[in-house]
Amino acid sequence: MTSQPVSYEAPGRFRIISHNSSPALYPEEAHDEVQVCIPFPRALYCVRRLSEHGRSLIHELGPRDILAIPSGQPHEVTWRRRAHIVSLMFNEAFLAEAAAAPGLRLHDIFTVRDPFISAAAVELRDALAADRPPVAMVEAMATAIAYRIAGHSKRVRGLDDRGSASPFTARQFKLLDDYVEGHLDQQVSLSELAHLVDLSNWHFLSRFRASYGMSPQAFISERRFERARRLLEASDLTILQIALEIGLSHSHFSRRFLERFGVSPSEYRKRARS
Numbered sequence: 001m002t003s004q005p006v007s008y009e010a011p012g013r014f015r016i017i018s019h020n021s022s023p024a025l026y027p028e029e030a031h032d033e034v035q036v037c038i039p040f041p042r043a044l045y046c047v048r049r050l051s052e053h054g055r056s057l058i059h060e061l062g063p064r065d066i067l068a069i070p071s072g073q074p075h076e077v078t079w080r081r082r083a084h085i086v087s088l089m090f091n092e093a094f095l096a097e098a099a100a101a102p103g104l105r106l107h108d109i110f111t112v113r114d115p116f117i118s119a120a121a122v123e124l125r126d127a128l129a130a131d132r133p134p135v136a137m138v139e140a141m142a143t144a145i146a147y148r149i150a151g152h153s154k155r156v157r158g159l160d161d162r163g164s165a166s167p168f169t170a171r172q173f174k175l176l177d178d179y180v181e182g183h184l185d186q187q188v189s190l191s192e193l194a195h196l197v198d199l200s201n202w203h204f205l206s207r208f209r210a211s212y213g214m215s216p217q218a219f220i221s222e223r224r225f226e227r228a229r230r231l232l233e234a235s236d237l238t239i240l241q242i243a244l245e246i247g248l249s250h251s252h253f254s255r256r257f258l259e260r261f262g263v264s265p266s267e268y269r270k271r272a273r274s
Contacts, residue, residue, distance in 0.1 A: 004019065005017050005018065005019035006018050006019065006128045006129060007128070008128055008133060008138055010139060010142070012091060012094075013090075013091055013094040014033075014088055014089060014090045014091060014094055014142050014146070015033075015088070015089040016086065016087070016088050016089075016124060016128065016138070016142060017086070017087045017089075018084070018085075018086045018087075018124065018125045018128045018129070019084070019085065020082065020083070020084050020085075021079050021082065021083065021084075021085050022079070022082050022262070023079055023080055023081060023082065023261045023262045023263060023268075024078075024079050025076070025077075025078050025079075026076065026077040026078070026079065027076060028048075028074050028075065028076040029074065029075070029076075030071075030072050030073055030074045030075070031069070031071055031072075031089065032071055032072070033071055033089040033090055033091055033092070034068065034069065034070060034071055034089070034090040034091075034092060034095055034106055034149075035067075035068070035069040035087060035088070035089055035090075036066065036067070036068050036069075036087065036088045036089075036090065036117075036145065036149055037066065037067040037069075037077075037085060037086075037087050038066050038085065038086045038087070038088070038117060038118060038121035038145075039061070039062070039063050039064075039065065039066070039067075039083060039084075039085050040063060040083050040084035040085060040086075040121070040122075040125075041063050041083065042063060042081055042082070042083040043062065043063040043079075043081065043083035043084075043085065044060075044061075044062055044063075044080040044081045044083075044260065044262075045061050045062075045077060045078060045079050045080055046058060046059065046060055046061065046077070046078040046080065046222070047059045047061060047067065047075055047076070047077055047109065048075065048076040048077075048078070049073065049074065049075040049076070049109060050074070055167070055173060055211060055212070057212060057213040058212070058213065058214060058219070058222050059111075059213055059214065060214065060218060060222070061111060063083065064113045064118065065111045065112075065113065066111060066112050066113065066114060066117055066118065067109070067111050068106060068109065068110050068111070068112070068149050068152070068153065069106075069109050070105070070106035070107060070108065070109065071092060071106075073108070073109060075109065080260050080261050080262060081259075081260070081261065081262035082262050084125065086121040086124055086125055088142060088145060088146075090142075090146050090149075092104075092105065094146060095146050095149070095150055096150070098143050098146035098147045098150060099146070099147055099150030099151065101150060104150055104153070106153050110152070110153065112149075112152045114148055114152065116144075116148060117145050117148050117149070120141045120144060120145055121145075123137070123141055124138065124141050124142070127141075165203075165206040165207045165209070165210040166207065166210065167207065167210050167211040168197065168207055168208075168211045172197045173211070175196050175197060176193060176196065176197065179192075179193070179196055180193075180219070180220055180223055181223065184220070184223055184224050184227055184245070184246050184247060185244065185245055185246060185247045186247055187247065188216075188220055190204070190205070190216055193208075193216055204216075224246035224247065224248070225246070225256075225257070225260060227245065227246055228242055228243075228245070228246050228253070228257065228265070229268070231245060232265055232268055232269040232272060233269070233272045233273070239253070239254065239265050239266060242265065253265065
């Protein structure tokens with residue numbers, strides 16, 4: 001399978017891009033169309049966006065997590081491991097037409113796990129790899145995916161929906177952000193964080209998910225590896241020193257980094273500086 005992107009366009013209706021993606025950071029952007037990203041096996045990716053409260057939310061996603069992004073919604077994607085992906089860009093009018101729902105609009109990012117969509121993406125990938133993709137089949141598959149996404153949009157809410165728990169106050173956000181950032185080289189317990197904002201562990205967990213869209217453990221891990229990436233890109237610290245900066249042994253850090261980004265820390269540094 002070639003790593004070069006292949007595409008198909010039905011002007012004014014939809015576009016399809018199929019390609020193998022290496023680990024990469026895609027800077028914040030917003031599209032004029034509805035984007036649907038369908039990852040293939042081995043994919044690991046992260047989506048960062050702002051909640052309605054103005055906080056940065058980070059969502060860790062895998063090969064079964066199909067991502068739907070409304071038109072005009074800013075977002076940043078980190079693709080962590082080499083894997084194939086099929087992306088469809090739908091004109092809003094086409095999406096509404098496919099769903100027989102005039103005026104349909106997606107209001108927030110959401111993910112779904114839909115075996116039909118994942119299977120259809122495989123068919124699209126194989127069709128686009130041919131010299132002359134079968135137009136009727138490609139358009140039928142794109143229409144079916146649009147129909148399924150529109151149907152899911154009526155039943156699911158945004159990724160920041162975690163029940164009825166209220167998010168943290170601005171003061172609590174700052175306390176937690178500063179504390180975590182200052183203790184990335186140490187083990188941070190749930191009880192420590194809950195005590196910091198004067199909540200029981202149970203209430204803290206529910207409010208943390210409502211605020212950040214993930215567990216405290218996932219949030220701390222994300223911060224650790226964000227710091228590691230910055231240090232690999234901009235500092236002259238050794239791999240061991242960077243591992244200690246985020247509270248991991250050299251071997252644990254190297255193994256976790258490889259799992260997360262698909263390359264070793266030293267290879268990541270080399271690519272970042274080339």
